[in-house]
Amino acid sequence: MALRWKALSRRWKALGAAGAIALVALVPLQLATADESGTPANPDAGFTLDQGNIVLKMAPDTDPNGKSYFRYVAADGSQSGIQKFKSSGKCGYTVTSGNLVTVSATGGPVGYREASNGYGLGVNKNGNEGTGSCTQTNPGESLTLDFRPALGGTMFLDHAMLDLELKYSSTLLTIKLFKGSDLVYTYTRTCTVSDCGPDSGGSDNRLVRVPTGTGTVLFDSMQMTAVTSGGTQAAATLEGGSDPGTSPSRFHVVTPGIPIDCGETIPFAGGGTDVGVTLVDNEACQPKGIAVFTDPREIELLAGGSTADVQFLLDVNDWAPEPAVTPIPATLVDPAGVGDNVGTWCNGTPSSYSMPTGEFWCLLDQHATLAGTDGSGTQLMQVSEVWVLEGDARITRG
DSSP: OOOOOOOOOHHHHHSOOOOOOOOOOOOOOOOEEEEEEESSSSSSOEEEEEEEEEEEEEEEEOOOOEEEEEEEEEEEEEEEEEEEEEEEETEEEEEEEEOOOOOEESSSEEEEEEETEEEEEEEEEEGOOOOTTGGGGTTTTTEEEEEEHTTTOOOOEEEEEEEEEEEEETTTEEEEETTTTTTEEEEEEEEEGGGOOOOOGGGEEEEEESTTOOOOOBBSEEEEEESSSSSSSSSSEOSSSSTTHHHOOEEEEEEOOEEEEEOOOOEEEEEEEEEEEEOOTTTOOOEEEEEEEEEEEEEEEESSSSOOOOEEEEEEOOOEEEEEOOHHHHHHEEESSSSSSSBOOHHHHHHEOOOOOTSSEEEHHHHHHEEEETTTEHHHEEEEEEEESSSSEEEOOO
């Protein structure tokens, strides 16, 4: 059976209400002549699993989500979290709901402005700058976006597409990417034309990919600064599609994968549940990458690589202890097979088996052993199972 690709991340699904929405297509901006570079050159985050994008939108339109927000759009197109914000007082930045991204600044408070002639995030020096400069990051200031509230410790970003407005011919833009406290990548861009491009609508916006080219690097926060290079002024504003011909900024979310070779078994443990995952060495096998999450009563496996037929063996030895009953309660599977999500037995024997038609999981072995009593004297058992799996899926003990 061919792989069935799904976006199953529990962590995202817990962030908010789901609703199918489409990402706004990125429209190429008019790029002024500039010199850009990144350190290290050609970074590579290794194998990762696509988890969608965090979208930064700032624009005066009829979007039902509002004018200004960070929004998570999962790989399957569903919405699973939103942080709304607004401009308050004199260019103040105020979060009105949600907690996906922490925005902070040095050199002054975070500046945000919603106006017909421009939306943008920057630094409001002393909290009382004029309507233009309060959204700029100028020399001596920095703007930081920390995505860790959304990423939850198991996911990261691997690249960003930024809608930036730059001003002044001498602007040297620097964007630093951090993984925790470690600096993992530095991007620089120098304006080389008058005023860094026409000061009109989207004409002075830049679509900036960080890292450059097709590079990827795992990071969870970003810091933006602007300094002068051979001049006296510099300014950069982070935007989200408010100018004509521009699109929201977006930050690509991934789960790092662990490489696994054909026939290799990798152990995973967490929450009292232990499982060994084997990539079955069949004719269609190709090395892949996997991410496995274990809880006391749930195991989730995400796999990537080619879309050729692939099988995994999951030797669950053991699930976390549970009340002892007979018969052993069924383990539930997702995606569901034929009729319901109750796990079913494979066809054949443990050494010569096949997947029943319409199923993505099947069971090779299940047994239980006594595991003592809990604090209230309830007799416990530990269930051990061996499953065959095709594609991304999870299993749950009740």
